[in-house]
Amino acid sequence: MDAYLRLEDERAETLHRLANLTDDFQAIVAASKDTNADDEHDPEGATIAFERSQVSTLVRDAQRHLAEIDAAVERLEAGTYGVCERCGQPIGDGRLEARPVARLCIRCAEKR
Template sequence: MDSHPDAVRRLAAERRETEQRLAALTGDFTAIVDASADSNADDEHDPEGSTIAFERSQVGALIVQAREHLAEIETAERRVSDGTYGTCERCGKAIAPGRLEARPVARTCIDCARR
């Protein structure tokens, strides 16, 4: 992991932020579910029901995105460990440092990402 110390640091920071976001979202989701369970809200007939269902769906989608991002981070960490971090998975060329700084989990160079 020493060949990319900046990547290790950025990925660790991104992992912490994503785990914190996931914990907050999970708490929000639980609160929404608990609130709807405590009320007599009927998603189909109660005017508030559709709002609760929408919020639950929206937070659920954000949880899925956060989990997927954690998986991307884990994959990037493995690439650092095996020495393939910073190499485009499609063309084999180096990924620009600026791209990796902006998106530490990037697996492709900008040219391949555009395709």
């Protein structure tokens, strides 16, 4: 698959996941407004706080992944996509297929 198409597919999947997570987060916040849950003293409040925190983390992860996709598209446009940022060697096709936003070849990524 063409690198640009792969990145566009990755973007579409990430945007879909982000939309679902945002909906989930808003539903959790709305549900907590309808309760008198005290996060510190009510057993149910701790669950709501945990869910809110967990979904919030997943939203941030999806947003970071979108930024990685944007950076990969910029590398593609600059002609540096698929070139390891550390050693300058090509990043293997298998690695790019599994992780289209990869900045490092597998050898350099293992050294991290």
